Amino acid sequence: MDAALSQFFAQVDKDQNIYVDRLREVVAIPSVSSDVSHRPDVFTMGAWIQKELTRLGVDFEIRDPGTHEMDGHTLQLPPIVLGAYGRDPAKKTVLVYGHYDVQPALKEDGWATEPFELVENEKGELVGRGSTDDKGPILGWLNAIEAHQKLGLELPVNLRMCFEGMEENGSEGLDDVIVAEAKGWFKDVDAVCISDNYWLGDSKPCITYGLRGISYYKLAIKGPGRDLHSGVFGGTVHEPMTDLAYIFSKLVTPQGEILIPGIMDDVAPLTAAEEASYPPLDFNLSTLHNAIDAKNTIHDNHIDALKGRWRYPSLSLHGIEGAFSAAGAKTVIPAKVIGKFSIRSVPNMVPEKIDACVVKYINDEFAKLGSKNTVEVECLHAGKPWVASFEHPNYVAAAAAVERVFKVKPDLTREGGSIPVTLTFQDALNKNVLLLPMGRSSDGAHSINEKLDRSNYIEGTKLLGAYLWELSTKNF
Amino acid sequence: MDAALSQFFAQVDKDQNIYVDRLREVVAIPSVSSDVSHRPDVFTMGAWIQKELTRLGVDFEIRDPGTHEMDGHTLQLPPIVLGAYGRDPAKKTVLVYGHYDVQPALKEDGWATEPFELVENEKGELVGRGSTDDKGPILGWLNAIEAHQKLGLELPVNLRMCFEGMEENGSEGLDDVIVAEAKGWFKDVDAVCISDNYWLGDSKPCITYGLRGISYYKLAIKGPGRDLHSGVFGGTVHEPMTDLAYIFSKLVTPQGEILIPGIMDDVAPLTAAEEASYPPLDFNLSTLHNAIDAKNTIHDNHIDALKGRWRYPSLSLHGIEGAFSAAGAKTVIPAKVIGKFSIRSVPNMVPEKIDACVVKYINDEFAKLGSKNTVEVECLHAGKPWVASFEHPNYVAAAAAVERVFKVKPDLTREGGSIPVTLTFQDALNKNVLLLPMGRSSDGAHSINEKLDRSNYIEGTKLLGAYLWELSTKNF
Structure with missing residues (x-):
């Protein structure tokens, strides 16, 4: 050879x-x-x-x-x-x-x-x-x-x-x-x-x-039958955007901690061999800072940052469909808003169990809001x-x-x-x-x-x- | 005559x-x-x-x-x-x-x-x-x-x-x-x-x-230097959307109660003459339900609904500029998001005082998040x-x-x-x-x-x- x-x-x-x-x-x-x-x-x-x-x-x-x-x-x-x-x-x-x-x-x-x-x-x-x-x-x-x-x-x-x-x-x-x-x-x-x-x-x-795998969700909250003028109807109806902001804020903390009960249960424990694989890696925080063109990283060391990237799950809020999204000022109460978020999953998480945790939690949290709007969660696509x-x-x-x-x-x-x-x-x-x-x-x-x-x-x-x-x- | x-x-x-x-x-x-x-x-x-x-x-x-x-x-x-x-x-x-x-x-x-x-x-x-x-x-x-x-x-x-x-x-x-x-x-x-x-x-x-008057705000939260892929960077950076969801959820309750300290201080008290003007009004809840093409009203009687419409302030979340807003699924971490919201004001509220309350509160709440992102609040326009x-x-x-x-x-x-x-x-x-x-x-x-x-x-x-x-x- x-x-x-x-x-x-x-x-x-x-x-x-x-x-x-x-x-x-x-x-x-x-x-x-x-x-x-x-x-x-x-x-x-x-x-x-x-x-x-x-x-x-x-x-x-x-x-x-x-x-x-x-x-x-x-x-x-x-x-x-x-x-x-x-x-x-x-x-x-x-x-x-x-x-x-x-x-x-x-x-x-x-x-x-x-x-x-x-x-x-x-x-x-x-x-x-x-x-x-x-x-x-x-x-x-x-x-x-x-x-x-x-x-x-x-x-x-x-x-x-x-x-x-x-x-x-x-x-x-x-x-x-x-x-x-x-x-x-x-x-x-x-x-x-x-x-x-x-x-x-x-x-x-x-x-x-x-x-990592991915489970991508749409979270639809529906209220009035049509978009409303916030002058005429602000203060009289339960606004879907308000409900969505509450639910979004219950999913993940600003430090990246996922708040959905059960989600972390199946994350495989860190083995000694895996732990030992981190220190030699060609990586440091400035590599990450260069890549994101900023310094707003959650972790103060590159090993935790890499673990956050690839061996623990994360949850990102991507945006909202149906709300006002252009430049300028529009005084609308959106009638139906669809929040988009996804969870990056790691072994041994399985999409079916992730779905079950997400749907139950969102329905439970929504019930606490006392809103007359309706909520619907759907997984758009999932990969293990x-x-x-x-x-x-x-x-x-x-x-x-x-x-x-x-x-x-x-x-x-x-x-x-x-x-x-x-x-x-x-x-x-x-x-x-x-x-x-x-x-x-x-x-x-x-x-x-x-x-x-x-x-x-x-x-x-x-x-x-x-x-x-x-x-x-x-x-x- | x-x-x-x-x-x-x-x-x-x-x-x-x-x-x-x-x-x-x-x-x-x-x-x-x-x-x-x-x-x-x-x-x-x-x-x-x-x-x-x-x-x-x-x-x-x-x-x-x-x-x-x-x-x-x-x-x-x-x-x-x-x-x-x-x-x-x-x-x-x-x-x-x-x-x-x-x-x-x-x-x-x-x-x-x-x-x-x-x-x-x-x-x-x-x-x-x-x-x-x-x-x-x-x-x-x-x-x-x-x-x-x-x-x-x-x-x-x-x-x-x-x-x-x-x-x-x-x-x-x-x-x-x-x-x-x-x-x-x-x-x-x-x-x-x-x-x-x-x-x-x-x-x-x-x-x-x-x-009512109006004070319309943009609330910009800035994190990474460019939009990021949520697979590669989810779990490593403070995401502006997460911060914005938290701040949005602190502004108003699903029942329409404004949570910003000081905002309600200048609302003129209800006079007896005004109170007496409500019962004869040509209005009932079904008029409102027809107008919004739904039944998701906050109040269970038309008089409180009308007071909510025109004699008390309200706060509406209109949407977000810079986040993913289209149909479908995009795995983006938006680098900068601009939340839009407005407050409908009533006598004797004044725009300058509303601004002061909003800016102080948002900065205080943002500081509690422990995020490395930055926040900026600006009143886009105000009318008394x-x-x-x-x-x-x-x-x-x-x-x-x-x-x-x-x-x-x-x-x-x-x-x-x-x-x-x-x-x-x-x-x-x-x-x-x-x-x-x-x-x-x-x-x-x-x-x-x-x-x-x-x-x-x-x-x-x-x-x-x-x-x-x-x-x-x-x-x-």
Whole structure:
């Protein structure tokens, strides 16, 4: 393995300008999945992937998720590309996932350069939409295969691939395909690797073993039959906004403590291993202050802040539908207001129990108000939290690969948000899933001036290859 | 006086179809002051008034308020028409006010008929935009003059008139003219009469002696430097929405009780005379329930409901600027939210003291939250409450005129909203101001299918004339 990896690393270094040109080629395809006018570009990008797989000798099939409705149009969904490279029963089989669609981007949004023209700046950053999210990582896998082929080296594992074109727009149709292929295209899979997130900071690689879930609620309070003038009716009716303010104020404290009884009961206790994983992390309060462009953090140390971000639940009030929301002054008593809030959940919380706690509590609190208005709570969508064991061989292999490439032990991180496909793979295949990021915290994935550092792209390509070699040595 | 009024009433009955045709003529001029494309029609309507004054031998001058900015255009403001009819030093001088502009109206809004074509339906309702607000009342004054002229009867008082064309759009420029003319065009005025409001119900006339004031606030809470993703940052920052919900919940109870210390201190006590004015009122809880299209009233009797509407202050939460307000689910932590609320004030509350109480209380409550966010409270606009003595001869005359025309004692009402010109006249001229409505509660002044009952128009014309005769007999 050591000799093979030395050759492989040297080949990657040698071909790095080819890889950058390849990234330039795909960044130039504006595959924005949430924009009707760019839907053909998403298909062009899907075709580019298929052309590359053909060139590399990867077997592939496409799955057609059908059509969907968007902005008044019925649109064809882009293909889900399933690849298979190697079918040796003596080898482990690894499923890798990536998405070939991107977020919208317009120069006018504040980009320093044209978003769909890859530019390498003086800091060695490859700037362009999709560079880090998620075209760079997809190319990482393809580059690794190509480098092995140039060296006449066989890959130490069988690969399965799942590349979709709707991730930035709800991954429509993907879950059904994964479930359907669990005993089909994916039947031999031993482990899953997703490269679609980021280092915790900017200097140290990480591997990610947990994500929070979400339960998103609408809380509708209805009073008068129509909006009323506050001069004529103020002081005579129970106002829905007043009731909503009371209920909102009973959900969470300004310090972030959730006040709903029962919500904290199922939060998994902090283990010693997890506690030990925090101190080495590449993170401090100023990283957080820079990210939020302010200093209004709840905690006075970065470890509690990270625990607040990813291993404890949180509750955020997002806003109100139906109230006056424009600039200026309007003297309205809104007739019906819909408060929006969500709870980020962590293991071992389950959506059904969260719902039960939320609904009971809100109804109880509303009854105390003595209001003649009516209340209705509804969960708009829910996703379960996810956590994997970082002691699984899949993680041990990834950590060893990081040490091999970067000469440093990786951070063991979770994330506060959700990557729903993670849980789908885990539940459908019942295999360990690993998140192995290529880019950095500062890449600006959904923002202007998205970038992927050249070093992250090139060392990341090495990392993905090394991970496959390390995994091939594990027994599980 | 009795003989003169008998003749006058008979003449009004005889000419009623002429009056309806005249109303049809002015409703056909779509003098919408808040719509750039209709501004020429407002001028056409102003010219129509001047033509009528000329025909009736009323001296008049116009005051030009200049220009204003609206929707990106610099527009000429419509003329304020000042009329003078009679200059006999032996007579009382009465100033009457009306506005010749109207609210917007489109058939598509849900009108049963074309809004700018007056239609008389089978219920005897004259349906059309401006019929009741406020072209009918303006014509009432002109009809009364015409009827006297036809009869060869001299008016028993001198009249001064103030007709504006911007009432539905902030009465821009009017206050300055009133203040400037206090010792000019209006210098001999003994009493003021405004016919621009409505009966309390649908069956009994009223005269109106009080209006609430308003103090409108924005309450800005600022946290992170930009909107944040609730997955990534929920649980790590003090969220402005949470703080705002807490402050909102401390302002007013679901029963409408204002919680701000000091706010209730200056509320004038209920006098015996005022208390006695409530039982005869044409109002009950079902009138209120119909008006709000629901039954969520705070009080279980109509007298407390009316006191809540017009003689006690109220506080309404209107909405939030900067939070998520659309349909659907967005997982945002808004960086800066601006809560909007207002207090309807009553005598003897003063805006400066209201401001002081609000600002101190919010800052005190915010300090208790232990939040690292910042708060800022600002009063966007304030208007004082107004109340007149209904024992003044101006009111006694109006009440006698109501009894003469309708054979019933009028309701003595206040209103919960504001008619700012009322206070301007009172403060600038230092004379008693009376609100003497022509239309009914159900006229739908700012709504679709605005109407003025034929009987309200014709009996209302009699009322305005009778009021002038009754006033001429008073000494004050």
